[in-house]
Amino acid sequence: MSVSQLTKRVRRELTYLDYPAREWTVPRFMDGVPVLDVLVVGAGQSGLGIAFGLRLERIANFRIIDRCQRGFEGPWRNFARMERLRTPKEVTGIDFGVPSLTVRAWYEEKFGRRAWGRIDTVPREVWRSYLDWYRDVLDLPVENEVELMLIEPANGIFLAHLRRSEGIERVYARKIILATGFEGSGRWGAPKSLVAHLSADLYAHSADDIDFRKLAGKRIGILGAGASAFDNAALALEAGAARVDLCFRRSEMPRVNPLTWMNFAGMLGHFGDLTDLDRWRFMRHILEELPVPPTQDAYWRCREFENFAWHPDCGWSFIDEACGIARVQSSNRRFEFDFMIFASGVEADLSARPELALFFEQIALWRDRFTPPSGEESEALARYPYLGQAFEFTERHRGTAPFLRGLHNFTFGAMLSHGISGAAITGIKYGVRRLVNGIARDLFCEESATYYRDLLSYQTPSGHLCLARPALRDSRATNGGAVKAKVLSYAMRGCRLSRRFLLCESCFQPRDVFLETLVVFQQTLTGEEEDDGENGTPRSFTYPSLASSSATSRKERWPPFGARRLSRRDSFTSWGSISSPVIGQCCRSGRLRSTSARGHLD
Structure with a gap:
């Protein structure tokens, strides 16, 4: 099977999950303009997964935008410089349990099953190609090169200001999801205390767009000991740097990856349900005491070069510039660099987000809701946003900004509130589901009165209920002669009668018609005709058993063994038990079910 065949298979399998199919959200308008149910900002792996999740919940009134051109959403073709992902290849999440939509299914069809067995982690570029296929196979309506500039509260919803190539577009939305990684x-950024007096062309952050070809023949200094520090060092060395010195303040190289320990369902799915104290302690240890180490591949890429050196206990304390050279002072050494790269991570700071400029001061941070025990303080963690159960922002002062419950932060800033979720592949499986379920819950609960009024006015009759009695098909009907002829013909064929007759003459009929069929069958065998008795009381007839007989002649098989007197107007259940061959054939036809060995009909 090829990738194109896999694409068809995915689309076919999705039709199996098309229940309930009804699009259920209530249309809204503001100033005569339609209001989106959801605006998803960011079309990387998280944004794509969220969009698919919304579709599965039959929330169709959404848009998904990204400021980058197609194929460059997320970090994978931007500042992610590892050769392979750091997560296990078996990771799932945005597939929502559809096996054919997993990266493994795609990889095996693209490169073969043996190729999958030979890798431990997925190459970075391959992962990005998988995301491109994921977007196409699901036909997700991503709008590229559209940037969110500002979010403005507007009567309980939001007015989003979007910058497009042709100008500014203003869009109303009930919910906005920030899936911006x-x-x-x-913000990314070098420490202000170190770079305040330096020329901008002397340094960059590891997340910046760096032209490594320009570093050939230069002395490069890198601050940091994490995975991105080694990734950038390797690229500088491979580009021909004269020397690369990697400096970090810790006494030894990090070797333990705490994110690996976190990869179990309890931690990934329910971290957000812990107490504030537990969440604080977990994340303080993970983010501050156990930084993510470099991968083995990145480490060996650097160690292959003799002009690479790494220096523990060497945090930079001061930098000045002289004649285009950066002079760096650490606690025990001095360096001179032609260019510096700061691999210092991301700083939580909502004031740095332009889209939140109108109300960032109203958003609760962890320092507003939680006071850690003495000795466990962290100024860096205290600046993280304090999020609700569905990743929504919360109010710094309760009751002052209720609109914040419609603004959801599915970014790295959710780490302290919900663990690995908004900016990590390993936790996306649980994070996206929690977010989408919360969105659907809010959209439904906010319109509960509307749904109730809709229920009260619901007058559509069921398409499966017909109150009119169907015409009985017996020997007195217009085509009774033909039916009777068929019955007689079938009767002479023994135990195959019931199944063939039901399928050919009474298939999918109501119970009273089935009863009528048996009476007609009886009349055919006995030659009797139904006449009403005295006082309108119907005559009863004998239904012959179809049990096998020792008679050698087919005609001799049909005397009424165990005959029972039955009336056409008897209730269906009053017929009691009927011989096994009849019931067996009826059950195999799919219209009846047997409740006893003797074939009592229900």
Whole structure:
């Protein structure tokens, strides 16, 4: 099977999940303009997964935008410089449990099953290609090169200001989801205390767009000991840098990856349900005491070069510039660099987000809701936003900004509130579901009165209920002669009668018609005709058993063994038990079910 065949398979399988199919959200208008139910900002792996999740919940009135051109959403073709992902290849999440939509299914069809068995992690560029296929196979309506500039509260909803190539577009939305990755709750940036007096062409952050070809023949200094520090060092060395010195303040190289420990369902799915104290302690240890180490591949890429060195206990304390050279002072050494790269991570700072400029001061941070025990303080963690159960912002002062419950932060800033979720592949499986379920819950509960009024006015009759009695098909009907002829013909064929007769003459009929069929069958065998008795009392007839007989002649098989006197106007259940061959054939026809060994009909 090829990738094109896999695409068809995915689309076919999705039709199996098309229940309930009704699009149920209530249309809204503001100043005569339609209001979106959801605006998703960011079309990386999180944004794509959210869009698919909304579709599965039959929320169709949404848009998804991204400021980058197609194929460059997220970090994978921007500042992510590892050769392979750091997560296990078996990771799932945005597939929502559809096996054919997983990266493994796509990879095996693209490169073969043996190729999948030979890798431990997915190459970075391959993962980005998988996301491109994921977007196409689901036909997600991503709008590229559209940037969110400002969010403005407007009568309980939001007015989003979007910058497009042709100008500014203003869109109303009930919900806005910020799926903007690592920097979505703050900013990348070099420490201001170190670079305040330096020329901008002397340094860059590891998340910046760096032309490594220009670093050939230069002395490069890198501050940091995490995975991105080694990734950038490797690229500088491979580009021909004269020397690369990697400096970090810790006494030894990080070797333990705490994110690996977190990869179990309880932690990934229910971290957000812990107490504030537990969440604080977990994340303080993970984010501050156990930084993510470099991968083995990145480490060996650097160690292959003799002009690479790394220096523990070497945090930079001061930098000045002289004749285009950066002079760096650490606690025990001095360096001179032609260019510096700061791999110092992302800083949580909502004031740095232009889209939140009108109300960032009204958003609750962890320092507003939680006071850690003595000795466990962290100024960095205290600046993280304090989020609700569905990743929504909360109010710093209760009751002052109720609109915040419609603004959801699915970024790295959710780490302290919900663990690995908004900016990590490993937690996206649980985070996206929690977010989408919360969105659907809010959209439904906010319109409960509307749904109730709709229920009260609901007058559509059921398409499966017909109150009129169907015409009985017996020997007295217009085509009774033909039916009777068929019955007689079938009767002479023994135990195959019931199944064939029901399928050919009474298939999918109501119970009273089934009863009528048996009476007609009886009349055919006995030659009797139905006449009403005295006082309108119907005559009864004998239904012959179809049990096998020792008679050698087919005609001799049909005397009424165990005959029972039955009336056409008897209730269906009053017929009691009927011989096994009849019931067996009826059950195999799919119209009746047997409740006893003797075939009592229900």
